[in-house]
Amino acid sequence: MHRQIAGRLTGPVTKWIVLVVVLVAAAGLGMFAGKLLDVQDNEMSSWLPDSAESTRALEKIDAFQDPNDMGTTVVYHNADGLSEDQLAAIERHAGEIEKIDGVSHVLTPQRAAAAGIPGSYVSADGEVAKLDFTINRGDEVWLEMPDVAREIRELTETDGVEVYLAGAGGTTADQSAAFEGFEGRLLLITLLAVILILLVSYRSPVLWVLPIFTAVVGLGISMGLLYFLAKYAGLTINGQTQFIMMVLVIGAGTDYALLLVARYREELRRHEDRHEAMAFALHRAAPAILASAATVVVGLLCLMFAELNSTAGLGPANAVAIAVTFVVMVTLLPALLVICGRWVFWPFVPRFGSEEPTSSGFWARVGNAIDRRPRAVWVVTAGILAVLALGFFRLDTSGVPSDEIYTSEVDSVIGQELLTDHGLEDSSTPVQVITDAASADAVARAMTGIDGLGTPLEPIVVGDTAMVMAPLEGDSLAAESKDAVAEVRDRVHQVSDGALVTGWTALTMDIMEASERDNKVIIPIVLVAVLLILVALLRALLAPLLLIGTVILSFGTALGISGLVFDFIYGYDHVDPGFPLFAFVFLVALGIDYNIFLMTRVREETVTHGTRRGSLIALSSTGGVITSAGLVLAATFAMLATMPMTFALQIGTTIALGVLLDTMIVRSVLVTALNLDLGSKIWWPSRLDRGGAGSTEPPNEPEHEMVPALR
Structure with missing residues (x-):
């Protein structure tokens, strides 16, 4: 039966039918491949399971703030000390930043002092100052933050002063910028590397085109199909899933092609009819390729048992991509090979009846x-x-601190280091505690005196629920901040069983768990x-x-x-x-x-x-x-x-x-x-x-x- 199927797929007439069917599918789904970025969900909160404490807290936080509100900090640094003119420029920047769509609650050193908000906005040594604001661009914040960041950097340019965008908004902007346009560059670099290896392996200036073309077709179909699954079936797709899928499809697809082409070349020496040779090659190679693809698919589908939504989504998304790649590789590639004929192996064309050159040599x-x-x-x-x-x-699997997230220096990391080194609190990523109104004051008292945590603000009460916030004194991803949040959870849970702790650091800790x-x-x-x-x-x-x-x-x-x-x-x-x-x-x-x-x-x-x-x-x-x-x-x-x-x-x-x-x-x-x-x-x-x-x-x-x- 296997040989009959293989023969029908690669027959003199059916090869053209296979070619047309696959290319039509590629054209239909491929046009949606570029839209996959539009349905990505890169919000950290979307990665968490529903049972996580941070997730449950976020479900109740809507009464106090828009869940899409993102705290952002502009950090100003002058190693010689900020002058009066430079501090005055910061105050002027506030008015310009307020005009940006979605910006609110802009706080500068003068505004914070006038409002009696605790915490310093200028370092004791006078070298660093900060400007805080909240930005809300809805669900599109991941896509829009790089543009917002560029606009803010232009507005805050000050002679003699280094300006950095930090906080949750700065981190999101840097993460989004890291992926911005990189899919195309990553795909190009990957294809060039694979082409070079195929040129050496095949020793043919032509043959490499067919596996590469087939792999790209498989990738296009996969991305188009995943767009619909993400948009209409609730499949979670993020930047991490997409860039892994690209290299996985190109790499695995080319592997399958290498195995099939090698077997086809053997059979061309045994069979005069290239259609018959391909039928035997496909019959011999397909079980191994199928087992290989099935192993990858099943392994990836096992990720669906993950609690972490980002991991659970990565599994089925890439499993679909590998399944599509397998189908394309055992249909389109054989059809292309028999359509092209033996000449595609030029200059080392496998002639009928010739001896297979043994790779005996080394192996x-x-x-x-x-x-x-x-x-x-x-x-x-x-x-x-x-x-x-x-x-x-x-290996230290305790988590990656902010200064190790990127391989190059970025604004959010440099700005955070300046805040920490100069004793300024990062008020853009506070610890947030959701509790009942009756226990709000007790929760606020329990949060005082914790190493690494600033003074709690007055509780905000809405109906029967209250929120208590306190700024972290250091990097939100540092071990000291995580210890502070862990202690906050221990203390407030003793005060109220229903108290829930969230915030940037708490989200990270729940992801780690x-x-x-x-x-x-x-x-x-x-x-x-x-x-x-x-x-x-x-x-x-x-x-x-x-x-x-x-x-x-x-x-x-x-x-x-x-x-x-x-x-x-x-x-x-x-x-x-x-x-x-x-x-x-x-x-x-x-x-x-x-x-x-x-x-x-x-x-x-x-x-x-x-x-x-x-x-x-x-x-x-x-x-x-x-x-x-x-x-x-x-x-x-x-x-x-x-x-x-x-x-x-x-x-x-x-x-x-x-x-x-x-x-x-x-x-x-x-x-x-x-x-x-x-x-x-x-x-x-x-x-x-x-x-x-x-x-x-x-x-x-x-x-x-x-x-x-x-x-």
């Missing part, structure tokens, strides 16, 4: 070297990987899901267990090396609490690909040659294409390091390292050594385990047999 020699002492090889290799994994303890829970719950679920897929694919139990073990070891080693790189090379030893989960899901789901590509070929060769000989043939036959696929995927994820966000740098580095480990060491050395050492035992308890060479299974179909669909 055959590696296999023969391992075959001499396989047990010693896998024991030593596993030992070295385990030692390298110890670097994991260099949800991330830690997700790490403990989802990782085991992913492992079980991937194991079941491998058992179904290989029809054995021991081999899947060994493969899962090698991937876990590879993951640990990737984290270990990353811990050393982050600390000693990058200088960013803090990582997001959700970092281990993201790294795990992508490395296990993607890293197992190469083991799937290898082991499906081992199983195929075992039927005829036995496990040990089949392992050497499989390594020699797949070595080149799997290495190329690994380099492509590593290169695509490494492109994330070009983003100005530390999280992107870290996740890109770790996945690239893990993929290279899986490709070069785990798949080629460790798994092959285990195969050679255990022999037919790896297929336990399937029939391949009986009789050594697997003589009880029917042999492969003769290569010269005509595909039924083409007869």
Whole structure:
């Protein structure tokens, strides 16, 4: 049946039908791909589960303020001290800023003093002053804040003074600016890296165009489909989801293309009719590609069990993208290849009846070297990987402070550092406590005398509910601020069981707590899901267990090396609490690909040659294409390091390292050594385990047999 389907997809007539259908779908959905940015939800509050304390508090805060209100601070700095003229300029700026759409509650040093608002607006040394205001641009604030920030910077330019935009508004502006226009640049850089690798792999100036074109079509269809799912089905899409999807689709899609093209090239030497050759190639390669895609899809869907909405949304969004990519790669790419004909491989055209140039070279020699002492090889290799994994303890998963969020200096971070260093409170990100009106005064008293927290303001009462606010004295993401918020929660909960604490820092803490829970719950679920897929694919139990073990070891080693790189090379030893989960899901789901590509070929060769000989043939036959696929995927994820966000740098580095480990060491050395050492035992308890060479299974179909669909 598989060969009949493959034959029908690549027949002389049906290839044109497939081409038209896919391109029409691409044209229809592709026009909505550019609108995906319009349905993104990058608000921090939207990432939280409904059960989080901050979420429950935000549901009640509407009575006191618009939930879209965003506190923003303009920080002025003059190392020689701010002059009277410069302080007067700050007062004038207030009037100009008030004219900006959505701005309210502008406070300057003079206005704050006149209103009797506690807290200083000019530092004791006279070098730093601040101007606070609230901005509300509704749901479009993420998109509009970079423009607002540019307008404010122009209005507040002052001779001899450095001006920075900080607070929640400044942070949002910097985050949005980091993603602004970067999708296109990231896609271009990724494509250039993949094209370079494909040129080297294929040694053809033409062939690389087809995989790249197909991958881009898959990406366009995926983005268009996700636009509708986000707009009408409530799927959460944010900037993080979109930039990961881009590199994932291009990387995984190109991997699938490499495997299919390699098998097609083999079959062109065995079959004169290119349609027949493609039918056999698709029949042989599709199960491995399907298993690979299914592993990634299932691994990503496991993220739906996450409490964190951003993580739960990232899973199904990218799972849809991978499923679409698989379908496009096994339909459009085969159609394009048979339409173009053999010449697309120029100058190394695979002629009918010619010998397949063996990649024996390197990978055959590696296999023969391992075959001499396989047990010693896998024991030593596993030992070295385990030692390298110890670097994991260099990772600090307590959260990323403000000064490590970006890989370059940005206004919000510099402004926050100036406020902290010069003893000024950041009133734009206060701690907010929602409680009943009767306990408001008691809650305010409980919030006094806490290290890192300023004096609480008078409670605001609306009906039976009250809100008490207090400014943080330091960076809202610093450990001291988190400790202060934790103490606020302990104290106010003792005063009132119904008191709820929220604010920028509290939101961050609840995200951290949800991330830690997700790490403990989802990782085991992913492992079980991937194991079941491998058992179904290989029809054995021991081999899947060994493969899962090698991937876990590879993951640990990737984290270990990353811990050393982050600390000693990058200088960013803090990582997001959700970092281990993201790294795990992508490395296990993607890293197992190469083991799937290898082991499906081992199983195929075992039927005829036995496990040990089949392992050497499989390594020699797949070595080149799997290495190329690994380099492509590593290169695509490494492109994330070009983003100005530390999280992107870290996740890109770790996945690239893990993929290279899986490709070069785990798949080629460790798994092959285990195969050679255990022999037919790896297929336990399937029939391949009986009789050594697997003589009880029917042999492969003769290569010269005509595909039924083409007869």
